[in-house]
Amino acid sequence: MHLAIEQVAKSFGSVVALDNVSLGVDTGEFVCLLGPSGCGKTTLLRIIAGLLTMDSGRLTLAGRDLTQVPARLRGFGIVFQSYSLFPNMSVAANIGYGLKLRGTPTADIAKRVNDLLALIKLPQIADRYPWELSGGQQQRVALARAIAADPALLLLDEPLSALDAKVRAELREEIRDLQRRLGIPTVMVTHDQEEALTLADRIVCMSRGRIEQAGTPADLYARPTTRFVADFMGVSNLIEPSRLSALLPQLMQDYPGGDQLLCLRPEHLAVRPGTLGKVMSTTFLGNITRLKLDTPLGMLVAELPGQADFAPGDGIDIAPDPARGAWVAA
Amino acid sequence: MTAVSAVAPRVTPLARERADRIFDLACLWIPAAALLLFFVYPIGMMGYRSLLLPDGSLGFGNFSQIIGSRSFLRALVNSLTMGLATTAVTVALGLLLAFALHRCRLWLRIVLLGAISLPVIAPSLVQGLGLIFLLGRNGLINKTFGLQVEIYGFWGLLIANSLYALPQAAMIIGAALRNADARLFEAAEVMGATGWRRFIDLTLPNIRFGLLSATFVVFTVTITDFGNAAVIGGDYTVLAIEIYNQVIGQMNLNLGAVVGMLLLLPTVLAFYFERLATQRQFGTQSEAAVPYRPGHDPWRDGIIGTLAWLVALAPVTVVGVVVYASFMRLWPYRLDFTLRHYDIKLAGGYDPLWISIGISAAAAGFGTIFLLFLGVALKRLGGPAARAIYFVSMLPAAVPGLVLGLAYVFAFNQPGTPLILLYGSAALLAMCNFYHYHTQGFATMTTGLRQIPPALEEAATCIGASAWAVLRDVYIPYTLPTLISVFFFLFMSSMVTLSAVIFLVTPNLMLAAVTVMRLDEGGYTAQAAAFSTAIMLVVTAALLLARGTLWLAQRRIRLSAEA
Numbered sequence A: 001m002h003l004a005i006e007q008v009a010k011s012f013g014s015v016v017a018l019d020n021v022s023l024g025v026d027t028g029e030f031v032c033l034l035g036p037s038g039c040g041k042t043t044l045l046r047i048i049a050g051l052l053t054m055d056s057g058r059l060t061l062a063g064r065d066l067t068q069v070p071a072r073l074r075g076f077g078i079v080f081q082s083y084s085l086f087p088n089m090s091v092a093a094n095i096g097y098g099l100k101l102r103g104t105p106t107a108d109i110a111k112r113v114n115d116l117l118a119l120i121k122l123p124q125i126a127d128r129y130p131w132e133l134s135g136g137q138q139q140r141v142a143l144a145r146a147i148a149a150d151p152a153l154l155l156l157d158e159p160l161s162a163l164d165a166k167v168r169a170e171l172r173e174e175i176r177d178l179q180r181r182l183g184i185p186t187v188m189v190t191h192d193q194e195e196a197l198t199l200a201d202r203i204v205c206m207s208r209g210r211i212e213q214a215g216t217p218a219d220l221y222a223r224p225t226t227r228f229v230a231d232f233m234g235v236s237n238l239i240e241p242s243r244l245s246a247l248l249p250q251l252m253q254d255y256p257g258g259d260q261l262l263c264l265r266p267e268h269l270a271v272r273p274g275t276l277g278k279v280m281s282t283t284f285l286g287n288i289t290r291l292k293l294d295t296p297l298g299m300l301v302a303e304l305p306g307q308a309d310f311a312p313g314d315g316i317d318i319a320p321d322p323a324r325g326a327w328v329a330a
Numbered sequence B: 001m002t003a004v005s006a007v008a009p010r011v012t013p014l015a016r017e018r019a020d021r022i023f024d025l026a027c028l029w030i031p032a033a034a035l036l037l038f039f040v041y042p043i044g045m046m047g048y049r050s051l052l053l054p055d056g057s058l059g060f061g062n063f064s065q066i067i068g069s070r071s072f073l074r075a076l077v078n079s080l081t082m083g084l085a086t087t088a089v090t091v092a093l094g095l096l097l098a099f100a101l102h103r104c105r106l107w108l109r110i111v112l113l114g115a116i117s118l119p120v121i122a123p124s125l126v127q128g129l130g131l132i133f134l135l136g137r138n139g140l141i142n143k144t145f146g147l148q149v150e151i152y153g154f155w156g157l158l159i160a161n162s163l164y165a166l167p168q169a170a171m172i173i174g175a176a177l178r179n180a181d182a183r184l185f186e187a188a189e190v191m192g193a194t195g196w197r198r199f200i201d202l203t204l205p206n207i208r209f210g211l212l213s214a215t216f217v218v219f220t221v222t223i224t225d226f227g228n229a230a231v232i233g234g235d236y237t238v239l240a241i242e243i244y245n246q247v248i249g250q251m252n253l254n255l256g257a258v259v260g261m262l263l264l265l266p267t268v269l270a271f272y273f274e275r276l277a278t279q280r281q282f283g284t285q286s287e288a289a290v291p292y293r294p295g296h297d298p299w300r301d302g303i304i305g306t307l308a309w310l311v312a313l314a315p316v317t318v319v320g321v322v323v324y325a326s327f328m329r330l331w332p333y334r335l336d337f338t339l340r341h342y343d344i345k346l347a348g349g350y351d352p353l354w355i356s357i358g359i360s361a362a363a364a365g366f367g368t369i370f371l372l373f374l375g376v377a378l379k380r381l382g383g384p385a386a387r388a389i390y391f392v393s394m395l396p397a398a399v400p401g402l403v404l405g406l407a408y409v410f411a412f413n414q415p416g417t418p419l420i421l422l423y424g425s426a427a428l429l430a431m432c433n434f435y436h437y438h439t440q441g442f443a444t445m446t447t448g449l450r451q452i453p454p455a456l457e458e459a460a461t462c463i464g465a466s467a468w469a470v471l472r473d474v475y476i477p478y479t480l481p482t483l484i485s486v487f488f489f490l491f492m493s494s495m496v497t498l499s500a501v502i503f504l505v506t507p508n509l510m511l512a513a514v515t516v517m518r519l520d521e522g523g524y525t526a527q528a529a530a531f532s533t534a535i536m537l538v539v540t541a542a543l544l545l546a547r548g549t550l551w552l553a554q555r556r557i558r559l560s561a562e563a
């Protein structure tokens, strides 16, 4: 384990921001902290960076205890949501600042800055000032600045959420390529599940200061373990076991017992004409069609590829694959 | 707004519309005409007089003649030396204080703020007076330790001027420091920058306009200040004193006009840099900026905090000793409590204090109404005329009080014009005070008016309210806190100012701050201290009244918002 976070707790007055969180980041791994606003993601990131002290817990980097190490000696890189470039410095000076602080010779700094500018595909802007750049460009420079001094860990706090949709998608790709290429272990905070799904090796889904579930994007999507994760990672149909055992007993095979719900993703419902329920509405979304179904199991959402042959009022049956369902804690 | 009224039913008859228009125009042109008469015209007259040669032609002869004069040159060199020295000291200390207030975690921060703002409530010669009580020939220090420290002259004036200008420097630099984005500092910290490097690489470069602006303001305040130079300057003659002696003593008006024009130079520059500073402050580029909150740092807070408290001790001591000495039987020999210095029979007793209160109240009342009208009219009317008036309204800040007072002499002490009727009147003093502080009041007023939701005004107009009703029911209630702030700002500034009115007072129409100077000149220092204390008492009472009414007004707005 490269970075290890053990039992970290933090409160602001009576607000518990982090409730005994434990987490590891492997060498070269991209970890996304995902969760709704106010769940403690930024707090955790700032504790890792050393910008905030924790109330209790332990933080180690490659076995070395970081608790007493101030932020400036941790050797990390950070990018914030707002463009936090130094307004009084040119792009080159911004990127080279960390190296300058380390006493790197000027010629080496200039070379490194040029390499980084090429890496972020903005080779011409070394002498410009932050206010002369667009939001997307500023964020790329911020990224170059964060990785300039070969950080032991890269920290990103919602780096894309201030950008408009198109730039965001572009930069998302680039962040991923860059991270994979350089192999810098990275922790990124986001509240956007799509961002987390596309970027992360591992997603850590948080809610109210706790880790709900951690795993690969595929894991979290296909096998959520709590109702919160099922809801947060895309659309889900949550069905009570009491209704299932009467209508679709084959889905009860893996029922672990207790207060659990079956989570079925809309694309796994396998809708066909029948008598179980009926279609309430259809919405054509281009590559898929979304159906709202009224069934004795409750209101369900189904997604069929392309344009589906159903109209509101049609009778339907569903035949979900039991292997696709996941039992989640209610 | 036009789109709304185009579709709304026309409840406003044509006559009403015309009345509204006349009302708007009156709101604009009455204050604008006053601005022309009491600000633009006097400055213009002074410029004209500086160029008018004895043979009636125009030219730069006066300038070359005066610049060649020995006494002028000496005063000029003294003033420049004093200006530079005071600026260096004050900007450095102002940076220290502003940094302590905005970038450190201090114990009793608000008390520190109060301590360094203390000179604002006192007439400008109180610093000089206090220094004399402490360090003068018959001062506490010399008598206690048997020393012969000579405070009159360069050093005394340097300390007094620095104390006087310090609150302004700390305020301007503080405004630049306050707008910092916390993320910049965090980014630098994670990149490995120590606190000291962050200060050098981020803080200083980003407040450079604030520092520049403070430099010019302090320089200007110093070379145009009158009170301290008169009290503690001794033989170290500066321009302000030289002008006063030449104009009032020897009626050498040409010299006054020329020096007045020359003194406009640094202030126009200062004014320019101040505007630049407010436009280009730290972090203005990002709306998502997170305000900087200083973290826990015992070394920084300990060292900076201690230094700041030591600096703040100076104004407290100097002002405090004036108050203290005013109650002592014979300073510094017999320190028993007495009220006898408050029994002032000389120079009209307390009449000047009452006249000052009356004139200040008139300046504040009139000024607030004019500024409200002007602000509302500029908000409702557009066009080149309105923009020009806006620009002129911002200019008085570039004219030092001393120059404005001089300019009034040229404009109103003109036998053969009807304006001579105003000369020597209380009304002229009130107008002079108002236009001296016009810019600051105007800026506060326009900021306050900008906060009124536009929808409110449109809604009121659409349901058929006349312009006057909108003013009464929308503008006045919503800007009540602003009106209160502007009124008390004008009142308090008028109470303590000396440099403009010194040229306009007459033996029958004496003002409080001038009386303090006369008492001191006459050797009645204890009475001067008592009179200063009385002024500070009035200003403090006004300050408390302002706080109280502001609190009430804001509570009313809060309650009505909740209801």
Ligand SMILES: Nc1ncnc2c1ncn2[C@@H]1O[C@H](COP(=O)(O)OP(=O)(O)O)[C@@H](O)[C@H]1O
Pocket: A012, A015, A016, A017, A035, A036, A037, A038, A039, A040, A041, A042, A043, A044
């Ligand atoms: N400096 C602070 N002072 C007080 N409360 C804070 C502070 N920072 C964060 N909080 C609280 O801690 C909780 C977690 O905040 P944060 O970590 O910023 O959430 P997220 O980044 O997931 O949106 C929130 O309830 C927030 O209000």
Ligand SMILES: [Mg+2]
Pocket: A041, A042, A189
């Ligand atoms: Mg956050």
